[in-house]
Structure formats: structure tokens, C-alpha cells
Amino acid sequence: MGLGPSIKMTTMHHFYCPLTEALSKEKDIEFTGIIVDGVSEVCDDKIYTSKRVGDIAQMLHADAAIVAIDAWGNHHVDFTNVIEQLGIRGIPSVGLSYIAQQGRLVCTNRYVDCVIDFNKSAVGYESCIVGENNLTDYDAMKAVALMKNKLRKVGKPVDTVLDEPEQNLRRLTRKVFHIHEVCFSEKTEIDHGVLTIRKGIEKNLIQSEARIKDIKVSIIEPGKYDMFVNSNLDYSPIACKVRGELGEGVTHLLSGVTVMITGVEDKSGFQPSNIGSSEGLLKNQVVLDRAGTPKSTDYILHVDVLFEEGEGRTAEGIMAGHRAADWIIQEIRKVLFNLDNMPYKREEFSDIARPGKRKVILVKIVSGLGNMYDTAIFPYEPGGFLGAHNMRDSKNIPYVITPNQCRDGVIHSLL
Structure with a gap:
């Protein structure tokens, strides 16, 4: 399963992403989109792609972000840098990662002030059991609640904005x-x-x-x-x-x-x-x-x-x-x-624009190193691999996808 079998996000995990579903249910915010950022090997590249995530988030006029990663160790360099670049641009964030006893952050900064540890193991160590330490619906629910609390603390509560008609962007x-x-x-x-x-x-x-x-x-x-x-x-x-x-x-x-x-x-x-x-x-x-x-x-x-x-x-x-x-x-x-x-x-899903509501984005930090730790984007078929483009081959430059694209299987994990 590659680095961290128990925490890895499979293709199925992205297809049924708990964070995508949790954010889509919130009617008092606008779930603007998802940034998919690949983990790089070289530190300079990690910083470069993190800055691009910050630039994209700013161009999306994001008021807040949730940042999730399915690895630890030096991959936390990408994780903390993304949170820092968002913070520099005035975008508060809530992070989700495996921490426990084994995955404590190898670096940090003043913007890393709220991280949900989705460890499920009683001993607090990684295992080779697929799914044991997966990010779950409960973790996603906590992240959304904490994100709203952070918006309130920076003077942007979600319940004091204009209530304008919704716009159905795509179904x-x-x-x-x-x-x-x-x-x-x-x-x-x-x-x-x-x-x-x-x-x-x-x-x-x-x-x-x-x-x-x-x-x-x-x-x-x-x-x-x-x-x-x-x-x-x-x-x-x-x-x-x-x-x-x-x-x-x-x-x-x-x-x-x-x-x-x-x-x-x-x-x-x-x-x-x-x-x-x-x-x-x-x-x-x-x-x-x-x-x-x-x-x-x-x-x-x-x-x-x-x-x-x-x-x-x-x-x-x-x-x-x-x-x-x-x-x-x-x-x-x-x-x-x-x-x-x-x-x-029959299931219906819509990407909704909510003018006047606080704009929230999800940042998925995914594998991008190649071999047993890579991710492919935009296959021909939902959840497929044929026709997809590898993050490694794309130099891990961030992609922007819609919530509906995520739940329609544009992310394929090469685990």
C-alpha cells in the first residue's frame, strides 16, 4: 500500500470523500472547490507548490480552508507549508493528518494552530492494516465545525452574511x-x-x-x-x-x-x-x-x-x-x-454558488513521488486510470477540481 497503509486514501476514498460530502451539506457556506496538491521530493519544490496553492486560494477568494493529507514524516513539510501560505494570505485553515505517537510534525509555523489527528489506533502507531487510520465522516464533521469557529474568531461568522439566491453551477x-x-x-x-x-x-x-x-x-x-x-x-x-x-x-x-x-x-x-x-x-x-x-x-x-x-x-x-x-x-x-x-x-449532486456566503475550499495533499506513492488525475472513466495524468509527471503543480469532479472519480490513487 506504500507509505502508511493504514492512512492511505484509496481511489474509493476520494470517490466517497468524507470532507467533500461534509462541506457540500453546509448551506451557510459556499464550498468553492478543491485544490489537489502533490507531495514533492525536493524541499524547494514543496515550497514552490505550496505557494501556488496559496495563490490559487487567494484567486478563489477563499475565506477559509480545510487541508488534509494522508501521509506523515517529511510529507508534513508540504502540509505545514500549505497552511503557512494560506495564513500569509489571510486564509485561516484547519488541518487533518495522522499524528499519534509516530507522526508528530517534523516542522511547524505560527499558522499551524489547529490540526485534527485522525489516528484510530489505541497504540498510536502506524500499521499495515488498510483503512485502520482512515479519515472518517466524524473527522470531517469536526473539521467543518472548527473551520466555522475559526471564521468567527477572525470576524467572519457564517451566520452574519447576506442570504442571496443560490446558483446551480453544474449537476x-x-x-x-x-x-x-x-x-x-x-x-x-x-x-x-x-x-x-x-x-x-x-x-x-x-x-x-x-x-x-x-x-x-x-x-x-x-x-x-x-x-x-x-x-x-x-x-x-x-x-x-x-x-x-x-x-x-x-x-x-x-x-x-x-x-x-x-x-x-x-x-x-x-x-x-x-x-x-x-x-x-x-x-x-x-x-x-x-x-x-x-x-x-x-x-x-x-x-x-x-x-x-x-x-x-x-x-x-x-x-x-x-x-x-x-x-x-x-x-x-x-x-x-x-x-x-x-x-x-438515483442520486443528484450539485455544485452550488452561494453569493454573499463565506467561501471555503478543501486542499487535498496527495501522493506525487512516483512508484508506490503517486496519484493520477482526470482519467477517462470515474475512478479509472486509463487516460489519467500523473501528479509526478505534472511536477505536482496543483489542480483545481470541483466537488462534483471529486465524487465522480477524477482522482486515482497509485498506491
Whole structure:
């Protein structure tokens, strides 16, 4: 899972981001947008990108910010610098990070005065259990409350502003089709809540990816977790764009099933990781029912990648694994795109402008170092990887995305 398996924000975590949902529910503020800032390797680059975050926040006329990061150690240099650059521009912020016993800040400044520690472990140390120390809905609720309190302290209370008509900037419609069974068959199809996966769906991909020796696709039924799995590379939803661009229009989404990518190297058995891999019995290596992990009632479509020796330690190898998994999901998306024989749950999301209200932004500090610690932005499909641009290749220059783009899967974690 890379640096910090228990705190990493998977693709699924960004898709169901607790902070995005919490801020979107607040009608007494305007949730103006999200800045996605990549963690850099060199200190000068960390300062440079932090300043750009400050510039963007100022241009967005932000009154306050929430800053969240899913790593610690020298990554806190990015975290504290972003908070400082916001503070210099008169934008108070609330930070969220893993701290506990192990992740105490390696540097600070006078603007770092409110950080929520989302450690969930009783011992206060990082673990290799995916999702154990995830940022949760409760953490997001606390962050919003503290952010409003900081606005009040700087003379900008949210309840003393003009109440002007809202403006609906863009609308996203999700049609959620529930899957109650997943099995293998002769072809990939969805019929009355049953998802069937074509046997051998992965075979052609092995020939097209030179860095991959083998791929195995299996189905894990709910509750049957007493099995060994290799180090987790990601959890992601199965969704496809039916109309419009990411963040607007119509998206089809499957519930009841989650994709899990794992990997290991051939010969040496090296488990892809920077610090701490998450291989072991699945029942012991994941906390279910978190924003970034499967529900306990989900089927898990397990894509296990056997890398050629050494390729689990290269950025190209890890990307090959994610690419192969996305091609497998793409076959399901083609069926999901035309799905019309099932009832669905309709969900409506809107990006709302609230003239006169305090403007609040969310800053997501994400991986951008390459290999097992990178992030890809704006794939072709919700939560996908194909077509996406890596933060590392973009020199970690911040992106600005809308709340709806976040919940429509424009962020893919290369973990």
C-alpha cells in the first residue's frame, strides 16, 4: 500500500470523500472547490507548490480552508507549508493528518494552530492494516465545525452574511445499480442484479504488459476473508460515464461490488511498498466499511498482479498493474453503460454558488513521488486510470477540481 497503509486514501476514498460530502451539506457556506496538491521530493519544490496553492486560494477568494493529507514524516513539510501560505494570505485553515505517537510534525509555523489527528489506533502507531487510520465522516464533521469557529474568531461568522439566491453551477446524476451476486461465466454481463465476469478476462492483458508476468482475477464473497492476499495497491468503484464530462451529466455506478488490486514480484516475492506492505490474511489486513474500503456486504473483484522481478519497485510497473486492472474493469463498464434491465437508485449532486456566503475550499495533499506513492488525475472513466495524468509527471503543480469532479472519480490513487 506504500507509505502508511493504514492512512492511505484509496481511489474509493476520494470517490466517497468524507470532507467533500461534509462541506457540500453546509448551506451557510459556499464550498468553492478543491485544490489537489502533490507531495514533492525536493524541499524547494514543496515550497514552490505550496505557494501556488496559496495563490490559487487567494484567486478563489477563499475565506477559509480545510487541508488534509494522508501521509506523515517529511510529507508534513508540504502540509505545514500549505497552511503557512494560506495564513500569509489571510486564509485561516484547519488541518487533518495522522499524528499519534509516530507522526508528530517534523516542522511547524505560527499558522499551524489547529490540526485534527485522525489516528484510530489505541497504540498510536502506524500499521499495515488498510483503512485502520482512515479519515472518517466524524473527522470531517469536526473539521467543518472548527473551520466555522475559526471564521468567527477572525470576524467572519457564517451566520452574519447576506442570504442571496443560490446558483446551480453544474449537476451530476448517479444511477446506482445494486449487485447481489458476482460469478464467472462465458461472457461479461449484468442481468437482474447478477454480475457475471468472462472467464479468462485477464489473459490477453498479460501479453500486452511486458512488466507483468501473470494476472489472476478472482471473486471474494462477503465474509469469506480467511485467505492470503498480496500487498494492496488500491480499492476502487466500478462506474462509467454515460453522458457529459467527469463531474457533470450522468454516471452509472455499481453498488455491492468493489475492485481490489494487489501485487507481488516474481522470484523474490517482494511486496510492493515504500514503508510497510499489507500482505496477509485479508480478514486481518483491512478495516471494512470505511470511505476507502469495501463494505462488509460487498463482493470483491480481486485483481492480483504478478510483476516481473524488480517491476514492483518501479513507477512503470505499478502503472502497468493499474492499467491492466482498468482494462478488466473497462469490459464491465461497456455492459454497465447500456444497462436498462434493472431498477436503480438515483442520486443528484450539485455544485452550488452561494453569493454573499463565506467561501471555503478543501486542499487535498496527495501522493506525487512516483512508484508506490503517486496519484493520477482526470482519467477517462470515474475512478479509472486509463487516460489519467500523473501528479509526478505534472511536477505536482496543483489542480483545481470541483466537488462534483471529486465524487465522480477524477482522482486515482497509485498506491
